[in-house]
Amino acid sequence: MRLRSLTLRDFRNIPLARLEFTGRQQFFLGANGQGKTNLLEAAGFLTALRSFRAADNRVLIRHGQAAAAIVCELEHERRGDTKITVKIAPTGKELWCDQERVARLADYVGQFPTVVFSSQDLQLVRGTPTGRRRWLDLTLAAMDGAYLRALQNYTRAVAERNALLKRGGSEAELSAFEQTIAPAAADLVQRRTEGVAALAAEVAAAYSRVADGAEPATIGYEPNSAEATAAGWLERLAKGRARDRQFRSTLSGPHRDEVALSVQGRAAREFASEGQQRSLVLALRLAQAAWFHARSGVRPVLLADDVLGELDPARRRRFWSAVDGEAQVLATGTSLPAADLGAWEVFAVKDGEFGEDLGAGA
Template sequence: MFLKTLHLKQFRNYQEQRVDFVAPKTILLGNNAQGKSNLLEAVELLATLRTHRIARDRDLVRDGENISLILATLQREAGISDLKLTLRRNGRRTVNLNSENLRRQMDFLGVLNAVEFSSLDLELVRGGPDGRRNWLNTLLIQLEPVYAHILQQYNKVLRQRNALLKSYQQSELKVPPKELAVWDAQLVSAGTKVIRRRDRALQRLTPIASNWHASISNSTEVLRIKYLPSIPLEENEPEQVQQAFFTKIEQRSVAELHQGTTLVGPHRDEVELTINQTAARQYGSQGQQRTLVLALKLAELQLIEEVVGEPPLLLLDDVLAELDPSRQNQLLDAIQDRFQTLITTTHLGSFDSQWLKSSQILHVKAGEIFPG
């Protein structure tokens, strides 16, 4: 797939800007805080309807404006698609595909696929489990767009169940509310779908990531990725997962009532990353952690390509500065012209002359983009 055009209106610090992409690789060059990352964020929103910055829509709309537009033209093997995402400061976003407003946002997902790799991704290793869950959720949305709806359902049930537990905790009642059983059943139903999909995705991603990691580390290190759901997962069959889920809820029921919150479910899952059987988060050096994240991102690219049948876009947000020359070369060699790549950087020193010759260079300054 190839992103042909991107048109931003009142998005972040862009008043109105159109970009025509004419090469497999586009380098966005400029000082910090000029809008380079904002452009990549717009592409990420078109791909996943999410942003790694986890911003509210009101933060995405330019100061003083009420509506922001992201428009794009995408070339895929099946033909050309026109995408439009409307963001509102005080209202619901809307999506439009080929001049048709879509009733379900889920139908917008899967048209454009992209993998974002930014300096913030180093938190995948050293940060908390919520970051790894968000990473896995974003990957799954691209592999199975229906997952966005499933996750939304689960989070809605979770909020309402938590509200019930909180109200019980703050009341004088001695007996748990009867309606809790109804929310238990809905939590298990939605949560089982989330858990099974996460497990399947990691089963497919792990061998690919391990191969990339071995290649980058010259086979001196072994990467293992293990899914640790908050319930025992011995078999990935719906009935077994649901039964284990109900059993775990029963075991934690007293603690949940006492704490006023849900303690069991995919919102408590962990993804364990180990290098040579040692937890990467606790013991991995900075170099090891960067190798690990690089392997994960290259594995994402490969898995999405295998599933959707076309190479996704790669968005590299100021990441080359975080990698040493050896890892930079590994990444740039892996990309070549296989993936359309958008790269932000403050200088061109990381690129060899061949890369620069085959790249489109754009200068970004104060929300405006100029040809290089």
């Protein structure tokens, strides 16, 4: 997939911008806080109509405006020339694909993959299980509409059950929401098990390339409970009601799963060096891109947000050699990329405005 133009209106700090891309590599150059990441955020919205930075879509709308809009024109392996239009309002989103309204997100998911490489990715290793679960959920949901539906059903039902626990709901009320939670939980555990198993091979291969085969790295799935059936989850939830009432929260379920990352057989969070951790998060994103391509047949657009400059020269060369040489890359930074990374279309960014193409080079 190649992004050929991107038009934004009232998105974050960008009042109006239209950018046209002709090459495979685009670089957005400017000081911090000017709008470079906002542009990548808009491009990343293509995948599942979700921001990689914010859970609340209202923050995507420029201050004082009623709505924001994103329009993408792209070349697509399966669909040919395609135009995507997204309107973001405080009350929700509207989506058009080639002028045809898309009513269900599940019908759209998986068709337009993007992968974000961010300086914040280190938190996937160093941060809490919540961040790793979110990465896994976004990865699997981007390619699997059934996973997205199960996740949405589960999340809503758990939120309602927790609200009941806080206000002392009856056994019958709790049981009603457990009827929704149980099959969704069983489905999520199965799909996460299969998804992580598929991703593990890609992570190991990508880490070997980025780290020059210095040591092995792995990703594993550690479910909070490995109940395989809806009936098993119903029984577990019923048995846990007394404890859940005490803590006023649902204490068992996929919302408490862990995605384990390790280097040389030891937990990466506690034992990996900073260099190993950086290599591991790059491997996670490279694996994500490879898995998207394998699942969909569509080559993802890669969005590199101020990450290449943080790598030492050797790791940067190995990372670049591991990137799909046919993939489009949109990157940001405060200084021009090194010459060994090839030719770029360079755009200046200041106060939400994008200047003339400064020409290829580095």
